[in-house]
Amino acid sequence: MTLRTSGILLHPTSLPGKYGIGSLGEEARRFIDWLAGSGQKIWQILPLGPTDFSHSPYQCYSAFAGNSDLIDLDELVKMDLLHGEIHPPEKAFPLESVDYHHVRKFREPHLQKAFHRFREVGGFGWDDYLRFWDQNSWWLEAWSLFYACRKNIKGKDWSFWEDSLLIHKPETLNFYYRTYREDVEYQRFMQFVFFRQWFALKRYANSLEIKIFGDIPLYVSYDSADVWTNQEIFMLDKSRKPVMVGGVPPDYFSDTGQLWGNPLYDWQKLHSRNYDWWMARLHFNLSLFDLVRIDHFRGLESFWAVPYGEKTAINGEWLKANGNQMLSLLQSQIGHLPIIAEDLGTISKEVHHLRKKFHLPGMKVLQFAFASGGNNEHLPHNYELDFAAYTGTHDNDTTANWLKRVKGEERDHLHHYFGTTSIDHWKVIRTIMGSVAQMAIIPLQDVLGLDSSARMNIPGTIESNWKWRMTETTDLKECGEKLKALTVLYNR
Secondary structure: OOOOOOOOOOEEEHHOOOOOOOOOOOOHHHHHHHHHHOOEEEOOOOOOOOOOOOOOOOOOOOOOOOOOHHHHHHHHHHOOOOOOOOOOOOOOOOOOOOOHHHHHHHHHHHHHHHHHHHHOOOOHHHHHOOOOOOOOOOOOOOOOHHHHHHHHHOOOOHHHHOOHHHHHHHHHHHHHHHOOOOHHHHHHHHHHHHHHHHHHHHHHHHHOOEEEEEEOOOOOOOOHHHHHHHHHHHHHHOOOOOOOOEEEOOOOOOOEEEEEEEEOOHHHHHHHHHHHHHHHHHHHHHHHHHHEEEEHHHHHHHHEEEEOOOOOOOEEEEEEEHHHHHHHHHEEEEEEEEEEEEEOOOOOOOHHHHHHHHHOOOEEEHHHHHOOOOOOOHHHHOOOOOOOEEEEOOOOOOOHHHHHOHHHHHHHHHHHOOOOOOOOOOOOOOOOHOOOEEEEEEEHHHOOOOHHHOOOOOOOOOOOOEEOOOOOOOOHHHHHHHHHHHHHHOOO
Protein backbone atom coordinates (compact mmCIF):
# COMPACT_ATOMS: atom_id res chain seq x y z
CA MET A 1 0.00 0.00 0.00
CA THR A 2 1.28 3.46 -0.92
CA LEU A 3 1.96 5.62 2.13
CA ARG A 4 -0.19 8.76 2.13
CA THR A 5 1.65 11.83 3.35
CA SER A 6 1.27 15.59 3.46
CA GLY A 7 3.51 18.55 4.03
CA ILE A 8 4.14 22.25 3.71
CA LEU A 9 5.97 24.29 1.06
CA LEU A 10 8.01 27.10 2.61
CA HIS A 11 11.43 28.38 1.60
CA PRO A 12 13.75 29.07 4.58
CA THR A 13 14.12 32.74 3.58
CA SER A 14 10.40 33.09 4.44
CA LEU A 15 10.88 32.10 8.06
CA PRO A 16 10.66 34.87 10.67
CA GLY A 17 13.80 36.16 12.31
CA LYS A 18 15.30 39.18 14.01
CA TYR A 19 17.91 39.75 11.29
CA GLY A 20 15.58 40.42 8.36
CA ILE A 21 15.55 36.98 6.73
CA GLY A 22 14.87 33.37 7.68
CA SER A 23 17.84 31.18 8.56
CA LEU A 24 18.86 27.60 9.28
CA GLY A 25 18.76 28.29 13.00
CA GLU A 26 16.20 28.37 15.79
CA GLU A 27 13.35 29.70 13.60
CA ALA A 28 13.73 26.70 11.30
CA ARG A 29 13.72 24.27 14.22
CA ARG A 30 10.57 25.87 15.62
CA PHE A 31 8.92 25.48 12.24
CA ILE A 32 9.90 21.80 12.17
CA ASP A 33 8.35 21.44 15.63
CA TRP A 34 5.14 22.95 14.26
CA LEU A 35 5.18 20.59 11.29
CA ALA A 36 5.51 17.60 13.58
CA GLY A 37 2.79 18.88 15.90
CA SER A 38 0.50 19.41 12.90
CA GLY A 39 0.93 15.82 11.74
CA GLN A 40 2.97 16.74 8.68
CA LYS A 41 5.71 14.51 7.29
CA ILE A 42 7.28 16.72 4.62
CA TRP A 43 8.93 20.14 4.46
CA GLN A 44 9.34 21.21 0.85
CA ILE A 45 11.80 24.01 0.09
CA LEU A 46 13.14 25.78 -2.99
CA PRO A 47 16.76 25.46 -4.23
CA LEU A 48 19.39 26.45 -1.66
CA GLY A 49 22.08 27.92 -3.93
CA PRO A 50 23.63 31.43 -3.83
CA THR A 51 21.25 33.64 -5.78
CA ASP A 52 21.94 36.34 -8.36
CA PHE A 53 20.67 39.94 -8.42
CA SER A 54 17.08 38.74 -8.90
CA HIS A 55 17.29 36.68 -5.67
CA SER A 56 15.66 33.79 -7.52
CA PRO A 57 16.55 30.34 -6.14
CA TYR A 58 16.33 29.18 -9.76
CA GLN A 59 19.13 31.50 -10.90
CA CYS A 60 22.18 30.64 -8.83
CA TYR A 61 25.90 31.18 -9.15
CA SER A 62 26.47 27.53 -8.27
CA ALA A 63 24.52 24.26 -8.47
CA PHE A 64 26.41 22.98 -5.41
CA ALA A 65 27.23 25.89 -3.08
CA GLY A 66 24.83 26.99 -0.35
CA ASN A 67 23.26 30.41 0.05
CA SER A 68 25.15 32.26 2.80
CA ASP A 69 22.10 34.50 3.34
CA LEU A 70 20.67 31.54 5.27
CA ILE A 71 23.56 31.12 7.71
CA ASP A 72 22.34 31.55 11.29
CA LEU A 73 24.40 34.28 12.96
CA ASP A 74 23.48 33.15 16.45
CA GLU A 75 25.04 29.77 15.75
CA LEU A 76 28.32 31.57 15.01
CA VAL A 77 28.14 33.02 18.52
CA LYS A 78 27.68 29.51 19.92
CA MET A 79 30.74 28.40 17.90
CA ASP A 80 32.70 31.21 19.62
CA LEU A 81 33.32 32.84 16.24
CA LEU A 82 31.33 35.93 17.21
CA HIS A 83 31.42 37.49 20.65
CA GLY A 84 28.54 39.00 22.56
CA GLU A 85 24.96 39.67 21.56
CA ILE A 86 24.20 40.62 17.95
CA HIS A 87 22.17 43.82 17.87
CA PRO A 88 19.83 44.47 14.92
CA PRO A 89 20.54 47.71 13.03
CA GLU A 90 18.97 51.03 13.91
CA LYS A 91 16.93 50.94 10.71
CA ALA A 92 14.42 48.17 11.36
CA PHE A 93 14.04 45.34 8.88
CA PRO A 94 10.68 45.02 7.09
CA LEU A 95 8.40 42.67 8.99
CA GLU A 96 6.76 40.79 6.11
CA SER A 97 9.39 40.86 3.37
CA VAL A 98 13.12 40.48 2.84
CA ASP A 99 15.09 43.60 1.96
CA TYR A 100 18.07 41.71 0.56
CA HIS A 101 20.30 44.79 0.24
CA HIS A 102 19.66 45.84 3.84
CA VAL A 103 20.06 42.26 5.10
CA ARG A 104 23.38 41.69 3.35
CA LYS A 105 24.76 45.06 4.41
CA PHE A 106 23.98 44.15 8.02
CA ARG A 107 25.18 40.53 7.88
CA GLU A 108 28.42 40.94 5.95
CA PRO A 109 30.51 42.54 8.75
CA HIS A 110 29.41 39.79 11.15
CA LEU A 111 30.28 37.05 8.68
CA GLN A 112 33.65 38.66 8.03
CA LYS A 113 34.39 38.86 11.77
CA ALA A 114 33.48 35.20 12.16
CA PHE A 115 35.75 34.28 9.25
CA HIS A 116 38.73 36.12 10.70
CA ARG A 117 38.15 34.52 14.08
CA PHE A 118 37.86 31.10 12.43
CA ARG A 119 41.20 31.60 10.72
CA GLU A 120 42.86 32.93 13.88
CA VAL A 121 41.86 29.86 15.91
CA GLY A 122 43.09 27.48 13.21
CA GLY A 123 39.67 26.53 11.88
CA PHE A 124 41.07 25.45 8.53
CA GLY A 125 42.85 22.71 10.44
CA TRP A 126 39.81 21.52 12.39
CA ASP A 127 38.87 17.90 11.80
CA ASP A 128 35.33 18.95 10.83
CA TYR A 129 36.63 21.37 8.23
CA LEU A 130 39.20 18.94 6.82
CA ARG A 131 36.49 16.32 6.52
CA PHE A 132 34.24 18.85 4.75
CA TRP A 133 37.05 19.79 2.36
CA ASP A 134 37.87 16.16 1.64
CA GLN A 135 34.24 15.45 0.72
CA ASN A 136 33.54 18.64 -1.23
CA SER A 137 36.78 19.94 -2.77
CA TRP A 138 35.68 18.59 -6.18
CA TRP A 139 33.21 21.49 -6.45
CA LEU A 140 34.33 23.83 -3.65
CA GLU A 141 37.74 24.59 -5.16
CA ALA A 142 36.22 25.88 -8.41
CA TRP A 143 33.34 27.65 -6.67
CA SER A 144 35.52 29.56 -4.22
CA LEU A 145 37.82 30.77 -6.98
CA PHE A 146 34.86 31.69 -9.19
CA TYR A 147 33.39 33.69 -6.32
CA ALA A 148 36.67 35.51 -5.71
CA CYS A 149 37.29 36.29 -9.38
CA ARG A 150 33.76 37.43 -9.99
CA LYS A 151 34.00 39.79 -7.03
CA ASN A 152 37.31 41.32 -8.07
CA ILE A 153 37.55 41.20 -11.87
CA LYS A 154 35.60 43.90 -13.64
CA GLY A 155 33.27 42.64 -16.36
CA LYS A 156 29.69 41.57 -16.98
CA ASP A 157 30.34 37.87 -16.43
CA TRP A 158 33.12 35.24 -16.50
CA SER A 159 33.35 35.27 -20.32
CA PHE A 160 35.10 38.67 -20.04
CA TRP A 161 38.00 37.23 -18.06
CA GLU A 162 41.42 36.70 -19.61
CA ASP A 163 41.76 33.70 -21.94
CA SER A 164 44.10 31.71 -19.73
CA LEU A 165 41.60 31.94 -16.88
CA LEU A 166 38.75 30.97 -19.19
CA ILE A 167 40.53 27.79 -20.23
CA HIS A 168 41.69 27.02 -16.68
CA LYS A 169 45.45 27.05 -17.24
CA PRO A 170 46.94 25.70 -13.98
CA GLU A 171 49.49 28.48 -13.57
CA THR A 172 46.78 31.10 -14.07
CA LEU A 173 44.47 29.44 -11.58
CA ASN A 174 47.31 29.34 -9.06
CA PHE A 175 48.02 33.02 -9.67
CA TYR A 176 44.42 34.00 -8.94
CA TYR A 177 44.24 31.69 -5.94
CA ARG A 178 47.21 33.57 -4.46
CA THR A 179 45.99 37.01 -5.53
CA TYR A 180 42.49 36.57 -4.11
CA ARG A 181 43.33 34.19 -1.29
CA GLU A 182 41.36 36.19 1.27
CA ASP A 183 38.11 35.91 -0.72
CA VAL A 184 38.76 32.28 -1.67
CA GLU A 185 39.22 31.28 1.96
CA TYR A 186 36.26 33.39 3.04
CA GLN A 187 33.95 31.54 0.68
CA ARG A 188 35.28 28.16 1.79
CA PHE A 189 34.54 29.14 5.38
CA MET A 190 31.04 30.25 4.41
CA GLN A 191 30.31 26.94 2.73
CA PHE A 192 31.67 24.98 5.68
CA VAL A 193 29.37 26.86 8.05
CA PHE A 194 26.36 26.65 5.72
CA PHE A 195 26.53 22.88 5.31
CA ARG A 196 27.35 22.33 8.97
CA GLN A 197 24.12 24.16 9.84
CA TRP A 198 22.13 22.53 7.04
CA PHE A 199 22.95 18.96 8.01
CA ALA A 200 22.29 19.70 11.68
CA LEU A 201 18.86 21.02 10.69
CA LYS A 202 18.16 18.00 8.48
CA ARG A 203 19.10 15.64 11.31
CA TYR A 204 16.71 17.48 13.59
CA ALA A 205 13.88 17.22 11.05
CA ASN A 206 14.53 13.52 10.45
CA SER A 207 14.56 12.87 14.21
CA LEU A 208 10.94 14.09 14.25
CA GLU A 209 10.12 11.98 11.17
CA ILE A 210 9.99 15.01 8.90
CA LYS A 211 11.45 14.50 5.42
CA ILE A 212 13.13 17.39 3.64
CA PHE A 213 11.91 17.76 0.06
CA GLY A 214 14.46 19.69 -2.01
CA ASP A 215 14.45 21.13 -5.51
CA ILE A 216 16.84 20.83 -8.46
CA PRO A 217 16.45 23.43 -11.23
CA LEU A 218 16.91 21.68 -14.56
CA TYR A 219 19.19 24.44 -15.83
CA VAL A 220 21.99 26.46 -14.29
CA SER A 221 22.79 30.13 -14.75
CA TYR A 222 25.19 31.13 -17.50
CA ASP A 223 27.06 33.30 -15.01
CA SER A 224 27.90 30.41 -12.70
CA ALA A 225 30.84 28.37 -11.54
CA ASP A 226 29.23 25.37 -13.24
CA VAL A 227 29.32 26.79 -16.76
CA TRP A 228 32.75 28.38 -16.30
CA THR A 229 34.14 25.06 -15.08
CA ASN A 230 32.28 22.75 -17.48
CA GLN A 231 31.98 24.75 -20.69
CA GLU A 232 32.13 21.74 -22.98
CA ILE A 233 28.85 20.24 -21.72
CA PHE A 234 26.87 23.38 -22.67
CA MET A 235 25.85 24.67 -26.09
CA LEU A 236 28.29 27.57 -26.37
CA ASP A 237 29.88 29.19 -29.43
CA LYS A 238 33.57 29.97 -29.98
CA SER A 239 33.26 33.18 -27.96
CA ARG A 240 31.78 31.10 -25.13
CA LYS A 241 28.34 32.67 -25.44
CA PRO A 242 25.18 30.52 -25.56
CA VAL A 243 24.08 29.35 -28.99
CA MET A 244 20.53 28.84 -27.72
CA VAL A 245 18.90 29.37 -24.35
CA GLY A 246 16.16 27.74 -22.32
CA GLY A 247 12.54 28.64 -21.73
CA VAL A 248 9.05 27.43 -22.52
CA PRO A 249 6.63 28.38 -25.33
CA PRO A 250 3.49 30.45 -24.65
CA ASP A 251 1.67 28.95 -21.66
CA TYR A 252 -0.71 29.54 -18.75
CA PHE A 253 1.53 32.26 -17.34
CA SER A 254 2.55 34.16 -20.49
CA ASP A 255 1.33 34.70 -24.07
CA THR A 256 4.93 35.08 -25.23
CA GLY A 257 6.26 32.12 -23.27
CA GLN A 258 8.96 32.29 -20.62
CA LEU A 259 12.49 33.17 -21.74
CA TRP A 260 14.79 32.05 -18.93
CA GLY A 261 18.05 32.67 -20.77
CA ASN A 262 19.90 29.67 -19.28
CA PRO A 263 22.45 27.90 -21.49
CA LEU A 264 21.34 24.51 -22.79
CA TYR A 265 23.10 21.19 -22.32
CA ASP A 266 25.04 19.51 -25.09
CA TRP A 267 23.50 16.09 -24.54
CA GLN A 268 25.93 14.35 -26.92
CA LYS A 269 28.85 15.65 -24.88
CA LEU A 270 27.13 14.65 -21.65
CA HIS A 271 26.69 11.15 -23.07
CA SER A 272 30.38 10.95 -24.04
CA ARG A 273 31.29 11.82 -20.43
CA ASN A 274 28.83 9.26 -19.05
CA TYR A 275 26.76 12.10 -17.56
CA ASP A 276 29.42 12.68 -14.91
CA TRP A 277 28.40 16.25 -14.05
CA TRP A 278 24.72 15.35 -13.76
CA MET A 279 25.50 12.24 -11.73
CA ALA A 280 27.54 14.33 -9.30
CA ARG A 281 24.73 16.86 -9.07
CA LEU A 282 22.03 14.26 -8.45
CA HIS A 283 24.03 12.35 -5.86
CA PHE A 284 24.94 15.60 -4.11
CA ASN A 285 21.31 16.67 -3.85
CA LEU A 286 20.20 13.24 -2.71
CA SER A 287 22.66 13.59 0.16
CA LEU A 288 21.17 16.98 1.10
CA PHE A 289 17.52 15.98 0.92
CA ASP A 290 15.27 12.99 1.50
CA LEU A 291 13.29 13.70 -1.67
CA VAL A 292 14.10 15.96 -4.62
CA ARG A 293 11.96 17.58 -7.26
CA ILE A 294 13.45 18.00 -10.72
CA ASP A 295 12.11 21.33 -11.90
CA HIS A 296 11.02 21.41 -15.56
CA PHE A 297 11.31 17.62 -15.78
CA ARG A 298 10.07 17.63 -19.34
CA GLY A 299 13.44 19.10 -20.36
CA LEU A 300 14.99 15.69 -19.71
CA GLU A 301 12.96 14.29 -22.62
CA SER A 302 12.90 17.29 -24.94
CA PHE A 303 13.55 20.98 -24.34
CA TRP A 304 12.49 24.31 -25.83
CA ALA A 305 15.55 25.92 -27.44
CA VAL A 306 15.40 29.64 -28.27
CA PRO A 307 18.13 31.31 -30.37
CA TYR A 308 20.34 33.51 -28.20
CA GLY A 309 19.32 37.15 -28.52
CA GLU A 310 15.58 36.61 -28.99
CA LYS A 311 13.39 38.95 -26.95
CA THR A 312 10.66 36.37 -26.23
CA ALA A 313 10.38 32.59 -26.12
CA ILE A 314 8.00 32.38 -29.09
CA ASN A 315 10.59 31.52 -31.76
CA GLY A 316 11.99 28.29 -30.38
CA GLU A 317 12.07 24.60 -31.26
CA TRP A 318 11.85 21.32 -29.36
CA LEU A 319 15.11 19.37 -29.25
CA LYS A 320 15.66 15.89 -27.83
CA ALA A 321 17.44 15.18 -24.54
CA ASN A 322 18.95 11.98 -23.13
CA GLY A 323 17.17 11.93 -19.80
CA ASN A 324 16.24 8.27 -20.23
CA GLN A 325 19.89 7.22 -20.35
CA MET A 326 20.83 9.52 -17.50
CA LEU A 327 18.08 8.30 -15.16
CA SER A 328 18.81 4.69 -16.09
CA LEU A 329 22.40 5.21 -15.01
CA LEU A 330 21.33 6.76 -11.72
CA GLN A 331 18.87 3.93 -11.11
CA SER A 332 21.62 1.37 -11.71
CA GLN A 333 23.65 3.09 -8.98
CA ILE A 334 21.06 3.63 -6.24
CA GLY A 335 17.96 1.60 -7.15
CA HIS A 336 14.74 3.42 -6.24
CA LEU A 337 14.79 7.10 -7.26
CA PRO A 338 13.38 9.40 -4.54
CA ILE A 339 12.54 12.01 -7.18
CA ILE A 340 9.36 13.93 -7.97
CA ALA A 341 8.94 15.12 -11.55
CA GLU A 342 7.69 18.65 -12.09
CA ASP A 343 5.60 17.78 -15.14
CA LEU A 344 3.50 20.92 -15.45
CA GLY A 345 2.86 22.80 -18.68
CA THR A 346 3.04 21.37 -22.20
CA ILE A 347 3.65 17.68 -21.57
CA SER A 348 3.90 15.07 -24.31
CA LYS A 349 3.14 11.35 -24.06
CA GLU A 350 6.91 10.75 -24.24
CA VAL A 351 7.41 12.77 -21.06
CA HIS A 352 4.65 10.84 -19.28
CA HIS A 353 6.28 7.59 -20.40
CA LEU A 354 9.67 8.72 -19.07
CA ARG A 355 8.18 9.64 -15.69
CA LYS A 356 6.27 6.38 -15.36
CA LYS A 357 9.20 4.25 -16.49
CA PHE A 358 11.17 5.33 -13.42
CA HIS A 359 8.11 5.36 -11.11
CA LEU A 360 8.43 9.07 -10.39
CA PRO A 361 5.42 10.89 -8.94
CA GLY A 362 4.25 13.84 -11.02
CA MET A 363 2.52 17.04 -9.90
CA LYS A 364 -1.05 18.30 -9.94
CA VAL A 365 -2.10 21.87 -9.09
CA LEU A 366 -5.71 22.64 -8.20
CA GLN A 367 -5.49 26.23 -9.42
CA PHE A 368 -5.01 24.87 -12.94
CA ALA A 369 -8.08 22.61 -12.74
CA PHE A 370 -11.01 24.78 -13.75
CA ALA A 371 -10.00 26.36 -17.06
CA SER A 372 -11.54 23.43 -18.98
CA GLY A 373 -14.04 20.62 -18.51
CA GLY A 374 -14.31 17.50 -16.42
CA ASN A 375 -11.38 15.82 -18.16
CA ASN A 376 -8.90 18.43 -16.88
CA GLU A 377 -5.96 16.46 -15.46
CA HIS A 378 -5.67 18.80 -12.47
CA LEU A 379 -9.18 18.03 -11.21
CA PRO A 380 -8.94 15.76 -8.15
CA HIS A 381 -11.24 13.07 -9.57
CA ASN A 382 -8.66 12.52 -12.33
CA TYR A 383 -5.67 12.07 -9.99
CA GLU A 384 -3.81 8.81 -9.67
CA LEU A 385 -1.73 7.53 -6.77
CA ASP A 386 1.62 8.55 -8.23
CA PHE A 387 1.20 12.30 -7.84
CA ALA A 388 1.98 15.12 -5.45
CA ALA A 389 -1.08 17.34 -5.30
CA TYR A 390 -0.83 21.08 -4.58
CA THR A 391 -3.27 23.90 -3.98
CA GLY A 392 -0.68 26.06 -5.75
CA THR A 393 3.08 26.28 -6.11
CA HIS A 394 5.61 29.06 -5.54
CA ASP A 395 4.71 30.33 -9.04
CA ASN A 396 0.98 30.63 -8.34
CA ASP A 397 -0.98 33.35 -6.61
CA THR A 398 -2.04 32.52 -3.08
CA THR A 399 -5.20 30.41 -3.02
CA ALA A 400 -7.13 33.02 -1.02
CA ASN A 401 -6.44 35.66 -3.64
CA TRP A 402 -6.98 33.27 -6.54
CA LEU A 403 -10.47 32.52 -5.19
CA LYS A 404 -11.20 36.26 -5.22
CA ARG A 405 -10.00 36.96 -8.75
CA VAL A 406 -11.11 33.84 -10.67
CA LYS A 407 -13.74 34.92 -13.23
CA GLY A 408 -16.14 33.83 -15.91
CA GLU A 409 -16.50 30.21 -16.94
CA GLU A 410 -13.55 29.22 -14.77
CA ARG A 411 -15.32 30.62 -11.69
CA ASP A 412 -18.59 28.92 -12.67
CA HIS A 413 -16.82 25.60 -13.08
CA LEU A 414 -15.12 26.06 -9.71
CA HIS A 415 -18.45 26.76 -7.97
CA HIS A 416 -20.17 23.88 -9.72
CA TYR A 417 -17.35 21.50 -8.79
CA PHE A 418 -17.48 22.41 -5.10
CA GLY A 419 -21.28 22.60 -5.12
CA THR A 420 -21.29 26.05 -3.54
CA THR A 421 -20.31 29.65 -4.17
CA SER A 422 -18.92 29.85 -0.64
CA ILE A 423 -15.39 28.52 -1.05
CA ASP A 424 -12.46 29.47 1.16
CA HIS A 425 -8.85 28.32 1.31
CA TRP A 426 -9.64 25.58 3.84
CA LYS A 427 -12.15 23.95 1.50
CA VAL A 428 -9.51 23.93 -1.21
CA ILE A 429 -6.95 22.44 1.19
CA ARG A 430 -9.49 19.80 2.27
CA THR A 431 -10.02 18.81 -1.37
CA ILE A 432 -6.30 18.29 -1.92
CA MET A 433 -5.85 16.42 1.36
CA GLY A 434 -8.78 14.13 0.55
CA SER A 435 -7.57 13.29 -2.95
CA VAL A 436 -6.11 9.92 -3.93
CA ALA A 437 -2.69 11.49 -4.63
CA GLN A 438 -0.04 9.88 -2.43
CA MET A 439 1.36 13.26 -1.41
CA ALA A 440 -0.43 16.53 -0.60
CA ILE A 441 1.65 19.72 -0.35
CA ILE A 442 0.24 23.06 0.78
CA PRO A 443 2.16 26.36 0.62
CA LEU A 444 2.20 27.90 4.09
CA GLN A 445 0.64 31.07 2.64
CA ASP A 446 -2.44 28.99 1.77
CA VAL A 447 -2.65 27.47 5.24
CA LEU A 448 -2.59 31.02 6.64
CA GLY A 449 -5.15 32.24 4.08
CA LEU A 450 -2.96 35.16 2.96
CA ASP A 451 -3.61 37.55 0.08
CA SER A 452 -1.44 38.26 -2.96
CA SER A 453 1.05 40.30 -0.92
CA ALA A 454 2.37 36.92 0.24
CA ARG A 455 2.87 35.59 -3.28
CA MET A 456 6.40 34.23 -3.75
CA ASN A 457 6.92 34.63 -7.50
CA ILE A 458 5.25 35.93 -10.65
CA PRO A 459 6.78 33.99 -13.58
CA GLY A 460 8.28 36.12 -16.32
CA THR A 461 9.10 38.99 -13.94
CA ILE A 462 12.19 39.74 -11.87
CA GLU A 463 10.98 42.56 -9.62
CA SER A 464 9.64 42.09 -6.08
CA ASN A 465 9.78 38.27 -6.10
CA TRP A 466 11.12 35.82 -3.48
CA LYS A 467 10.67 38.36 -0.66
CA TRP A 468 7.70 37.24 1.42
CA ARG A 469 8.23 36.00 4.95
CA MET A 470 6.00 35.41 7.93
CA THR A 471 6.42 37.54 11.01
CA GLU A 472 7.45 36.68 14.54
CA THR A 473 3.84 37.24 15.62
CA THR A 474 2.30 34.84 13.09
CA ASP A 475 0.14 32.46 15.13
CA LEU A 476 0.41 29.00 13.62
CA LYS A 477 -1.34 27.16 16.46
CA GLU A 478 -4.94 27.31 15.22
CA CYS A 479 -3.90 26.58 11.63
CA GLY A 480 -1.82 23.65 12.84
CA GLU A 481 -4.80 22.19 14.69
CA LYS A 482 -7.00 22.44 11.59
CA LEU A 483 -4.27 20.93 9.44
CA LYS A 484 -3.76 18.05 11.84
CA ALA A 485 -7.48 17.30 11.90
CA LEU A 486 -7.53 17.04 8.10
CA THR A 487 -4.36 14.97 8.14
CA VAL A 488 -5.94 12.44 10.52
CA LEU A 489 -9.28 12.51 8.67
CA TYR A 490 -7.71 11.68 5.32
CA ASN A 491 -5.06 9.28 6.64
CA ARG A 492 -2.12 11.46 5.68
